[in-house]
Amino acid sequence: MTPMRIALLGLGSVGKGVAKVLANPEYGFVITAAADSKSGVVAPAGTTLDMCEVFARKNATGRCGDSAWSAERIVREAEYDILVEVSPTNAQTGEPALSNIRAALMRGKHVVTSNKGPISIAYPELSATAKEHNAGLMFEGTVAGAVPIMNGLRCGLAGNRVNALFGVLNGTCNYILTRMEEEGLTYQQALAEASDLGYAEADPSADVNGTDAAIKLVILANTMLGMNVKLDDVIRVGIDGMTADALMMAAKTGHTIRLIASIHPEKRLLEVSPRLIHKEHPLVVDGTLNAVTVDTELAGPITFIGRGAGSVETASAVLADLLALKERYDGK
Structure with a gap:
């Protein structure tokens, strides 16, 4: 089966854990786009990102890519199957994660997030949008890390x-x-x-x-x-x-x-x-x-x-959600 394509937003501790876990090809996922708060990078069509190179660039320059590909542009224009949103939480507004999750769901893209802000603030709206566009919305990692x-x-x-x-x-x-x-x-x-x-x-x-x-x-x-x-x-x-x-x-x-x-x-x-x-x-x-x-x-x-927290621990919850989506939608 063709691997499902991931757009990864957030390259902090949890993002690193997610990238590490998804490097195992047995899970059936590839990362084709990634963004931090300042920049983004999108793999050419038919290819995948080398996340070691992405993190090396971020460590050296403070940016994972260039400003031409922002997180918002990736969500709205890049080709991917699942948006994985693991950026820091804004408890007051949920932004910018809330707008990015909403936009992905409106494109019919599945979403997995560990970001507490959007789910605590706008779950009824996001759930309805996901249902309307036949998209999955999963968020196990928002509460208690690796605890299911x-x-x-x-x-x-x-x-x-x-x-x-x-x-x-x-x-x-x-x-x-x-x-x-x-x-x-x-x-x-x-x-x-x-x-x-x-x-x-x-x-x-x-x-x-x-x-x-x-x-x-x-x-x-x-x-x-x-x-x-x-x-x-x-x-x-x-x-x-x-x-x-x-x-x-x-x-x-x-x-x-x-x-x-x-x-x-x-x-x-x-x-x-x-x-x-x-x-x-x-x-x-x-x-x-x-x-x-x-x-x-x-x-x-x-x-x-x-x-209840940690890079790989929260990535465990993200992976569980990804595998559940993969089974439910059979890669479609």
């Missing part, structure tokens, strides 16, 4: 009513709380350590104030649970006021504190806040791991645990 929470809900737990969902959805916060508990570090010391190790962004505010986890809750609520909520509907309390003393006091009773994101569909209640939980609870994971417990009608509580 959406595929688990969609397929493995199909038919189950979800009574509640609880999760540790931000690895940066979990790492900070773990280190504060293990070593008695202050919040500022643990945050500095997380930054030094690359677990925290240059501006970590969206992580530590609960915004990142809240965005992921919105995606789960709207795409998996049929709700229609926005970021402002999520009650948010971050961990920036946490103290080592609070964690020490919790430990005396066999408990700890984790930033827990939760959904109660019937109450339409979404919340992100630090919570006291017993150390034996399955959501008590260490370091940068993510964990999600789904309380279901028939199967009872099911917990998913795994790496």
Whole structure:
């Protein structure tokens, strides 16, 4: 079967992971176009990109190609079967990813994305556009990295009513709380350590104030649970006021504190806040791991645990979506 052609937008950590994974010809995909925020490159008809050369050029010049091929032009004019959109998230507007995804779907092109912005802001619209143009829209990588929470809900737990969902959805916060508990570090010391190790962004505010986890809750609520909520509907309390003393006091009773994101569909209640939980609870994971417990009608509580971020880890979720699309549309 002819390999499906990929246009890859976003050449940061996740983009590198995707390119690395798709280099394996057994998966049946080739990259024929790529773009960063400043430039793009398109392979001549009938050929594919050498992504090693593309990344070498970007490392040397700061651009993957030339300005003649922007990401927007690639989406609208290049020949490809699937748009893989893995650029950084803009939680306020979803742009420019939102416009690029919309334009690809309107061309009848499939889309796989790990970008939380467009899915949290405009999922109903994008889903309707995909259906109208017979295109697939997949986004497993937007929540919990390599953890297959959406595929688990969609397929493995199909038919189950979800009574509640609880999760540790931000690895940066979990790492900070773990280190504060293990070593008695202050919040500022643990945050500095997380930054030094690359677990925290240059501006970590969206992580530590609960915004990142809240965005992921919105995606789960709207795409998996049929709700229609926005970021402002999520009650948010971050961990920036946490103290080592609070964690020490919790430990005396066999408990700890984790930033827990939760959904109660019937109450339409979404919340992100630090919570006291017993150390034996399955959501008590260490370091940068993510964990999600789904309380279901028939199967009872099911917990998913795994790496919630990372280059190859998120690429794993992207690959799963690509393979699902390939099977569904049979390369057409």
